Amino acid sequence: MSLMSTRIESLPEECLSHIISLTCPQDACRSSLVSCIFRDAADSDSVWDKFLPLDYPDIISNSVSPFFFSSKKDLYAKLSSTPLLIDGGRKVYYKYFNVKKIQTFLLDKYTNKRCYMLSARELSITWSTNSLYWCWKHLLHSRFPEAVELVMVSWLEIQGKINTRMLSPNTTYGAYLVVQIVKRAFGLDDTPLEVSIEVGDYKMRGNICMNLNECQRQGGYEAFCVVGQRGPCPRGDGWLDIELGEFYNDEGDREVKMEFKEIKGDRLKGGLLVEGIELRPKP
């Protein structure tokens, strides 16, 4: 690469920046290590402007806490490393409750696509306004101010909605319910749990099997993942993913409806701690 890098350094800086902007964020970072000339070209705002989403000013203006950045590269690094808490407006549910919609935004650094996570408050969870059935908690280890824990219920139904305009076009997305199973959990493995995704005419349904005994016997969350069966999988941040399904987002403007439920059996269930629903590109 040395002869080639010497030759390419003969190009005007704006040309070199333009070339680097045609690669990807990882290659732009690698380029900046080649030489000082490459670093100046690769670190320029004109390069990172191309990698940032077009509506990034709107996104960061909705940030819950003040958001500062020193350059477009710094902005990209911040948006792709830590989920940004954003204010999604207010939501009125069950007529009486007016709550703030909190979401997180993240840029997937491998695909440069948008990821969103809807907080538990943004979801429609049947009976969640009644503290006998669901208990809202402030947790230090959650990205959101609150998560909600299932105390006890027989009708378990969680729904989430998002508009496809918020996501990256021409991308296959997976939707995941982000949960923890607390020690006192019960009833979640009695009947298969139903998951589904609906986008316009497209519908995808499936079943999830949990294995609480296995988890208690082995003492770890990894026990949930049984090869060949769909079940909760560790995310790496202490939470579990339960895949609700996947869909292809073309450039339309439609609502994605995501559902997790167990309403057929009469058995009581409890011990499911819900952080939210995340949408991220499928590899």
Added chain:
Amino acid sequence: MASSQENDVKKPETTITLKDDEKPETTITLKSSDGEVFEVPESAALLSYTIKIMVEDCRAGDVISLEQVDGKTLSWVITYLKKHAIDPFSEKDKDEFDTEFFSDKEFTSVVDIINAANYLNIKELLHTSTRKIADLMAIRWNRAM
């Protein structure tokens, strides 16, 4: 003897009028940094905004000196310009030609073409050559990984 009189009679002159597209096209003379000279059809040469400005500033028939482009690179650029000056030239044919044009060029040659396209201000060539270099760089980074 009769034939000499006949030979003194001049034949009437015939005039041929050419249509516009049959007239030979004006050419512009370009000279590279290392002294190579090229006769280029005007329609091709004027795809370069730099050459267009230089032509406006000089007299007809003057040689346009391109100090920043060597003969080898200039001959490639001229091949590109001649092809892109053809009217009509469909997008599909353009893509096919561009792919073939760069297929036999080494990394350093493409860099020279970028330098030339930037100096000569040929937007399309700059766009395709920078795209090509970005693809080559991505391939090399992935191989190195």
